[in-house]
Amino acid sequence: MKPKTAIGLATVLVLLLAWYLATDVAGLIDRQRFPSPGDIWTAGAQIMTRGYAGGTLVPQALYSLRLVVLGFLVAAGTGVPLGILMGLSRRFEALVNPAFLLVRPIPPLAWIPLAIVWLGLADSAKVLVIWFAAFVPAVINSHTGIRNVDRTLIAAGRVHGASQARIVWDVLIPGAMPMIFTGLRLSLQASWTTLVAAELIGAVLGLGKVMSTAYRDIYPAMIAVGMITVALLGALTTKVLDLIERRVVPWRQY
Amino acid sequence: MAAILSAARGSRRELALLSLLGAALFFGFWQMLAISGLVSKFVLPSPGEVLIAALTMMVEPFAGNTIQGHVAASLGRWAMGFGLAAAIGVPLGLAMGYWRLLDAMVSPVFEAYRYIAPLAWVPFAALWFGTGIGGPVMVIFTGAFAPCVLNAYRGANLVERHLVEAARTLGAGSIRVMAEVLLPGALPSVVSGLRVGAGLGWQSLIGAELIVVSSGIGYVLVQGQSNLAPEIVIAAMVAVGLTGLLIDIALRLAEARIRQRWGQTP
Amino acid sequence: MSDIVFEAITKVFPRGGSSFTALADVSLEIPDKQFLAIVGPSGCGKTTLLRMAAGLEVPSSGIVRVGGRRVNGPGADRAVVFQQFALFPWKTVGENIAFGLKCKGVPRARRDELTRDYLALMGMSGTEDNYPHQLSGGMQQRVAIARSYAIEPQVLLMDEPFGSLDAQTRMVMQEELIRISRVNPRTVLFITHSVEEAVYLADRVVVLGRSPGRVTDVIDIRPVREAERWDKVASEEAMEMPGFGHLRARIWRQLRQEMQISRTVAEV
Numbered sequence: 001m002k003p004k005t006a007i008g009l010a011t012v013l014v015l016l017l018a019w020y021l022a023t024d025v026a027g028l029i030d031r032q033r034f035p036s037p038g039d040i041w042t043a044g045a046q047i048m049t050r051g052y053a054g055g056t057l058v059p060q061a062l063y064s065l066r067l068v069v070l071g072f073l074v075a076a077g078t079g080v081p082l083g084i085l086m087g088l089s090r091r092f093e094a095l096v097n098p099a100f101l102l103v104r105p106i107p108p109l110a111w112i113p114l115a116i117v118w119l120g121l122a123d124s125a126k127v128l129v130i131w132f133a134a135f136v137p138a139v140i141n142s143h144t145g146i147r148n149v150d151r152t153l154i155a156a157g158r159v160h161g162a163s164q165a166r167i168v169w170d171v172l173i174p175g176a177m178p179m180i181f182t183g184l185r186l187s188l189q190a191s192w193t194t195l196v197a198a199e200l201i202g203a204v205l206g207l208g209k210v211m212s213t214a215y216r217d218i219y220p221a222m223i224a225v226g227m228i229t230v231a232l233l234g235a236l237t238t239k240v241l242d243l244i245e246r247r248v249v250p251w252r253q254y
Numbered sequence: 255m256a257a258i259l260s261a262a263r264g265s266r267r268e269l270a271l272l273s274l275l276g277a278a279l280f281f282g283f284w285q286m287l288a289i290s291g292l293v294s295k296f297v298l299p300s301p302g303e304v305l306i307a308a309l310t311m312m313v314e315p316f317a318g319n320t321i322q323g324h325v326a327a328s329l330g331r332w333a334m335g336f337g338l339a340a341a342i343g344v345p346l347g348l349a350m351g352y353w354r355l356l357d358a359m360v361s362p363v364f365e366a367y368r369y370i371a372p373l374a375w376v377p378f379a380a381l382w383f384g385t386g387i388g389g390p391v392m393v394i395f396t397g398a399f400a401p402c403v404l405n406a407y408r409g410a411n412l413v414e415r416h417l418v419e420a421a422r423t424l425g426a427g428s429i430r431v432m433a434e435v436l437l438p439g440a441l442p443s444v445v446s447g448l449r450v451g452a453g454l455g456w457q458s459l460i461g462a463e464l465i466v467v468s469s470g471i472g473y474v475l476v477q478g479q480s481n482l483a484p485e486i487v488i489a490a491m492v493a494v495g496l497t498g499l500l501i502d503i504a505l506r507l508a509e510a511r512i513r514q515r516w517g518q519t520p
Numbered sequence: 521m522s523d524i525v526f527e528a529i530t531k532v533f534p535r536g537g538s539s540f541t542a543l544a545d546v547s548l549e550i551p552d553k554q555f556l557a558i559v560g561p562s563g564c565g566k567t568t569l570l571r572m573a574a575g576l577e578v579p580s581s582g583i584v585r586v587g588g589r590r591v592n593g594p595g596a597d598r599a600v601v602f603q604q605f606a607l608f609p610w611k612t613v614g615e616n617i618a619f620g621l622k623c624k625g626v627p628r629a630r631r632d633e634l635t636r637d638y639l640a641l642m643g644m645s646g647t648e649d650n651y652p653h654q655l656s657g658g659m660q661q662r663v664a665i666a667r668s669y670a671i672e673p674q675v676l677l678m679d680e681p682f683g684s685l686d687a688q689t690r691m692v693m694q695e696e697l698i699r700i701s702r703v704n705p706r707t708v709l710f711i712t713h714s715v716e717e718a719v720y721l722a723d724r725v726v727v728l729g730r731s732p733g734r735v736t737d738v739i740d741i742r743p744v745r746e747a748e749r750w751d752k753v754a755s756e757e758a759m760e761m762p763g764f765g766h767l768r769a770r771i772w773r774q775l776r777q778e779m780q781i782s783r784t785v786a787e788v
Contacts, residue, residue: 094272105495113479420606424620425596
């Protein structure tokens, strides 16, 4: 094992140990406010077997995951093509930019109240907000990706007699893929952040609902369980995206 | 499709006109949709109604304060959270760039923390700080912290090794090396990180205000929503966006200034 | 007393799976105030040796002592002049030179005074407020040398300081260095690729062999220099002198041998 990894691992273990000692053993920290590892374990077990705030862990997690994936896919499906088009045509970009620039500075979370006015607390409201959040990075990065394709490659394509359409499909879009995926990673991150916020504000089911209910019940260990699950799902979905990227963009240096 | 991709990229004037057209289409479409009666007034107010709501709130208090007052309250919280994130994050990032041991120790903890969305800390923040100012500040800190650290770290790594060695052979101690070599050397990267952190901090603030406070522009958003007054909601959204934009522009200018002055740095 | 002593220095670098021996059992002594030049083929470890004296590198085995004390890390008693100048781009010329003084805690007024003195010494008065990027390579290196001199180090370690300068500037800098060294002699360890430069500047020249680096020859320059009075003439004339020529040829032969050895080894 590399020394760096070893030191990192050791630090984490020391911290965990200190946490355990301070809470479960010495009772130095008020467990009403700060859960101990044991508390979190118990809470985790509870939600997995008996459920909390409307369901056991798996349905709750899947509920949230479903919304994230849905919102993300819609955002990717609309944002990436839009960004590509904006990158390909300066005229199109000029036309669309004003609307985009007006909407862009508004933080995605600020759309939540409006989405609630429009769609209430239904799932569609959350998907809408996730879409807003994930849309912007997808557009921007796709746009930049197309614009940043090495001019020499385009010239090489032209010199070989490639038609306009072929240049787009065989040079520009593949060339933009790395940046497009960077944008998608940001979109995914934004999707999770927005989902958590939206579910904290108002939800029927989901990990955010678990966390806000746990807050109301003053059950910090359960809040932690919710947070950890969100973090793990976030890491998982990012990993899946990475794997897809490796398939689609095998030439990228990692 | 072919027309869009035509070889001519469009003259400057043509592009400017298209932009104007785009803006006009956007507002025109909105106005028509609002007037048409297809959607209820409680769902989509016209641009004019939004403007009136905004102007009214500048003079008459809504939910406890004028709109400027609310923005100021939000900015105050943001400044505290962001200031804290910068004051702790930048030195930490530089130190991690300088001491391999610290880097090895902190990195895994930092990576794990990065995976947790800042807003996920809100329940804990509320639990620990109640409705006090600590809650939002903590959430803003969480949002702004990572970019500050990461960019300082990357910047420090980019500083030429010889410069650090030269400083040490001239008798500089660690603190001096960090303050007089790493920090100036990493400055373009640090400022870039501050800009990103500022933006993320502002976004986290809004999120936190939606959930836990009783003043600030986020609170206006929530009140507008519960009063079913979308014109207020949209006006507040514009205020939020505008403020965020101004912060970003100010920091971009600072960044450009610094890059210009120290652009010779590797 | 500021002599440099290398005692049985060995340095091994891990390279991928295997290892690379940069120096093998090198012992060398540089008496107080002597100017020693080290020449050798690329990769023979001469820079590593200098970095160990500077405290920037640790020997795998063996001890480095300066002034009798074991070297534990970098310090202001051993100033380094780098090939790439290593001037702080965000500081002015004056601030660069004053940096070491600041670290020592010298008060502002005195710092400014010393900065002016050293700039004058290097023939660069009035450039305090310029930034490094506004100066030519030769001028930048002068600032770097002034910066090292300003802290009045016991020992000066110079790692191919004129390597990135053009030929003419290089000659001028060599003459400058001689001039300052006579005014303010101190122990100098000077690394160079140029045999001529080594013979011209140094009191003694050490030839280091190819990896694993060991001392293959030590040549005493001083007697010849004093006999032929190189200091009294311009550098190009000194280099025409017979004694100079003999020394240069001798060292070149040594180096050539080293390079041939490495070539046959490579062919095997």
